[in-house]
Amino acid sequence: MLIRKPNDIPSSEITPRSAYERFMARRKFLRTAAGAAAVAGAAAVGLDGVTDILAPRTHAHAQTKLKTVSSPLTTTGEQLTSLEDVTHYNNFYEFGIDKSDPAKNAGGLPTRPWSVKITGKVKAEKTFDIDSLLKLRPLEDRVYRHRCVEAWSMVIPWVGYSLSELINQCDPLPSAKYVQFISYYDRHVEKWSGQDATIFWPYSEGLRMDEAMHPLTLLTFGLYGEMLPNQNGAPVRVVLPWKYGYKSAKSIVEIRFVEKQPHTTWNDQAPSAYGFYSNVNPDVDTVPWSQKSERRIGLPFWQQHRTTLMFNGYGDQVASLYKGMDLRKYY
Amino acid sequence: MPRKYIVLLKVVTWVGCLSPLMLLVYEAVTNTLGPDPTANITFTTGYNTLLFLILSLAITPVRSLSPRLSWLIQFRRLLGLFAFFYGTLHFFTWIALYTSFDVNAMVSDILKRRYITAGMFAWLCLLPLAATSTTWSIRKLGGKRWRALHRLAYVAGIAGVIHYWWQVKPGVLSPLNMTIALGVLLLARPVLALMRRGKTQAA
Numbered sequence: 001m002l003i004r005k006p007n008d009i010p011s012s013e014i015t016p017r018s019a020y021e022r023f024m025a026r027r028k029f030l031r032t033a034a035g036a037a038a039v040a041g042a043a044a045v046g047l048d049g050v051t052d053i054l055a056p057r058t059h060a061h062a063q064t065k066l067k068t069v070s071s072p073l074t075t076t077g078e079q080l081t082s083l084e085d086v087t088h089y090n091n092f093y094e095f096g097i098d099k100s101d102p103a104k105n106a107g108g109l110p111t112r113p114w115s116v117k118i119t120g121k122v123k124a125e126k127t128f129d130i131d132s133l134l135k136l137r138p139l140e141d142r143v144y145r146h147r148c149v150e151a152w153s154m155v156i157p158w159v160g161y162s163l164s165e166l167i168n169q170c171d172p173l174p175s176a177k178y179v180q181f182i183s184y185y186d187r188h189v190e191k192w193s194g195q196d197a198t199i200f201w202p203y204s205e206g207l208r209m210d211e212a213m214h215p216l217t218l219l220t221f222g223l224y225g226e227m228l229p230n231q232n233g234a235p236v237r238v239v240l241p242w243k244y245g246y247k248s249a250k251s252i253v254e255i256r257f258v259e260k261q262p263h264t265t266w267n268d269q270a271p272s273a274y275g276f277y278s279n280v281n282p283d284v285d286t287v288p289w290s291q292k293s294e295r296r297i298g299l300p301f302w303q304q305h306r307t308t309l310m311f312n313g314y315g316d317q318v319a320s321l322y323k324g325m326d327l328r329k330y331y
Numbered sequence: 332m333p334r335k336y337i338v339l340l341k342v343v344t345w346v347g348c349l350s351p352l353m354l355l356v357y358e359a360v361t362n363t364l365g366p367d368p369t370a371n372i373t374f375t376t377g378y379n380t381l382l383f384l385i386l387s388l389a390i391t392p393v394r395s396l397s398p399r400l401s402w403l404i405q406f407r408r409l410l411g412l413f414a415f416f417y418g419t420l421h422f423f424t425w426i427a428l429y430t431s432f433d434v435n436a437m438v439s440d441i442l443k444r445r446y447i448t449a450g451m452f453a454w455l456c457l458l459p460l461a462a463t464s465t466t467w468s469i470r471k472l473g474g475k476r477w478r479a480l481h482r483l484a485y486v487a488g489i490a491g492v493i494h495y496w497w498q499v500k501p502g503v504l505s506p507l508n509m510t511i512a513l514g515v516l517l518l519a520r521p522v523l524a525l526m527r528r529g530k531t532q533a534a
Binding site for chain 2: 085099197289
């Protein structure tokens with residue numbers, strides 16, 4: 001059964017907030033080299049008790065692990081960006097504009113219970129509970145390059161399945177030409193959203209139907225084999241590896257099937273800089289930045305430089321979506 | 332202000348002005364520049380350029396508030412030169428880490444990207460100021476001409492703030508504090524001049 005009321009979630013499946021916080025606190029503790037060394041040392045001599053004191057409730061870690069299968073769509077031959085950087089260098093403006101803000105501020109995002117509304121041009125509107133989404137298809141490990149419009153990039157092992165699997169369950173009408181994603185917004189929870197930037201919330205993103213149906217378009221629930229941390233768009237987001245990062249909407253509460261191209265947040269901010277398509281394209285500058293090259297995150301400054309690839313290196317898979325289109329005009 | 336305090340304050344100022352660079356060097360050595368070291372270096376050097384430029388521009392109006400603050404003049408050149416110093420580091424960061432010393436890339440960046448045009452212009456404004464910062468230059472140029480030339484500091488400040496606004500995402504307000512500070516300083520000059528005129532007329 002796909003439609004479930006929040007109280008149908010078995011309590012065993014809900015990660016208690018406190019356990020998650022302990023998990024995050026432990027992770028923070030582990031960030032310090034001394035802490036890591038102490039834990040390693042204690043573990044080496046088998047002092048389980050000491051380890052427990054230094055890093056309590058290690059089982060909270062296991063609770064957030066996701067069961068995954070491998071995928072032929074994963075990107076190979078790239079060094080992964082560290083979990084630390086993936087989870088502490090984020091653009092999630094609802095929680096502040098500094099890259100380190102989301103990790104600090106997103107703790108209050110209420111990821112359970114959570115449901116995603118399916119609306120618009122569909123046979124029947126419905127609501128998916130997050131747990132039913134998690135069980136809809138086997139979760140796949142998919143490593144993708146991630147390219148931000150600010151000219152930095154990462155390599156992230158995401159967990160999810162193709163968005164098309166969900167769309168097939170939604171029975172969109174033939175008139176559904178575009179898919180719009182609406183992100184969670186509550187100004188009391190995301191009180192940073194109005195502070196350092198003037199942006200109209202909630203965050204809205206969109207794709208053409210064929211882009212949304214492309215197997216690379218990932219409905220994402222986790223990274224590094226675990227549930228998404230809040231700052232990465234928990235509990236469910238999309239990831240589009242051939243587009244600039246802002247196309248990959250986070251913390252999705254509604255998926256709307258529409259006839260006309262939906263409005264998208266950054267396009268509203270500056271249409272000349274952020275087009276609807278926003279495909280990674282080294283030949284088209286995005287005001288004010290050049291997109292010819294990028295800085296790989298987590299490397300020394302003399303090793304960061306990378307030449308940006310057309311469609312972020314996914315041209316073989318996605319270029320056919322844009323055949324015959326002038327990509328300078330449809331940026 | 333007694334000389335020994337001035338000396339002490341100069342030491343403190345030097346340490347304060349060098350601390351952003353020292354911190355960067357320390358972070359580079361300990362590999363703690365953060366997830367995006369290039370961006371960190373660029374932001375730190377650029378931010379401190381504007382900060383020290385604004386501090387140096389604040390000296391003159393603050394001094395005029397009270398004769399007892401006249402000793403502040405002894406810090407203006409130091410702050411201005413540190414603005415130029417960080418601006419130059421910022422400039423070289425761009426050359427080395429963004430253009431990879433490619434002259435064509437530099438030229439096309441300057442021509443095509445307005446925020447780089449503005450930044451380049453700001454640095455070029457600071458260049459003659461740094462070059463004529465010596466007492467010898469003041470004497471050579473004459474106080475009047477030297478002062479006129481050094482009004483360029485305001486132009487550099489305005490260009491620097493525009494450069495800052497043009498490189499953040501539309502809607503992001505982080506350059507606002509610097510903008511307000513510079514705006515206040517730009518207004519301070521004419522306001523203080525008016526007040527002075529009022530005083531001399533009354534006397």
